[in-house]
Amino acid sequence: MLKMLSTQLGGLLQRISTSQEEAIEETARLLAQAGIAEGTVYFACFDEMQAIENNALHSAEPFTKLKPWSKDTKLVSTDRVCIFTRHANDPQALELAHSLYDLFIPFAVVASEKAEDIGEMADLAYTYVSLGIKKGLLPNDAGERIVLPYSFAAMFVYEAVKMSYDEMLSND
Numbered sequence: 001m002l003k004m005l006s007t008q009l010g011g012l013l014q015r016i017s018t019s020q021e022e023a024i025e026e027t028a029r030l031l032a033q034a035g036i037a038e039g040t041v042y043f044a045c046f047d048e049m050q051a052i053e054n055n056a057l058h059s060a061e062p063f064t065k066l067k068p069w070s071k072d073t074k075l076v077s078t079d080r081v082c083i084f085t086r087h088a089n090d091p092q093a094l095e096l097a098h099s100l101y102d103l104f105i106p107f108a109v110v111a112s113e114k115a116e117d118i119g120e121m122a123d124l125a126y127t128y129v130s131l132g133i134k135k136g137l138l139p140n141d142a143g144e145r146i147v148l149p150y151s152f153a154a155m156f157v158y159e160a161v162k163m164s165y166d167e168m169l170s171n172d
Contacts, residue, residue, distance in 0.1 A: 001138070008137040009149060013156050015132055024157060026127040027108040028164030031080050035065045035169050039078030042069035046093055048151045049084035049110075052158050063162055064169060075100070081107040082161075086150045088113050088121035088128075097124045110157050112150060129157050 034041045043066060045053040056063040067073075069081065081100055085093035088111040097120075100107045106126040112133040122128050131153040136145030 004138055005147065008147070009152065012132070012137065012149065012153055016130075016153060016156060017160075019132065020129050020157070023127055023129045024160045025164055027082065027110075027129055028161045028168060030106055030108055030127055031082060031161065032165050032168040033106070034078055034080040035165060037078045039065075039076065039080060041066045042073060042075070042079060042081045043084060044069040044081055044093070044096055045084040046090055047086055049086065049154055051151045052084045052154050055155065056158065056162075061162075064166065075103060075105050077104065079105060081105060083107060083109045083111075083125075084154050084158075085109070085111050087111060094121060097121055100124075110154055112153075129161075131157065 031041050033039065041063065043053045043056055043063075045051075053068060056066050057068065075081070081096075083093050083096060088094075088109065090111075093109070093111075097107065097109070101124045108127040108129070109121055109125040110129045110131065111121065112131045114130045114132065131150065133148060133150060133153060135148075137147040137149065138145065140146045
């Protein structure tokens with residue numbers, strides 16, 4: 001079972017790498033606008049995606065110019081936000097997206113659905129990275145699909161964005 005999981009996770013990361021390379025680069029560029037200017041980068045992470053913010057703030061290599069987002073955060077035009085959510089139709093994530101859109105704050109979204117399948121969130125977001133997780137990776141004995149690695153895949157996207165972001169900030 002472990003070998004199957006390893007193979008499926010490797011395939012998932014490869015699909016993200018191949019199909020989302022441009023969106024990841026655009027997301028890094030968007031966040032770098034705040035990183036280079038006088039702005040702040042915020043990650044709005046919902047549910048298990050909170051692991052991304054914890055890593056970004058407290059890891060050995062923290063995300064430069066990142067502050068935790070909360071409903072009380074007062075944003076300015078030079079700030080940038082990246083929303084990490086399991087699903088693009090999450091009510092809290094959509095509420096934040098509408099608020100950012102109304103404030104003319106460009107933002108990115110990382111969620112499981114493909115951009116063409118999400119409708120409203122894709123229309124609001126400046127960039128959108130799809131994790132491409134539609135169902136569990138492995139079948140169990142009952143024939144159900146199990147293992148939904150949303151935060152695992154989002155962490156991969158985070159690290160890819162961070163590498164490009166750091167490179168952009170170091171070239172400034």
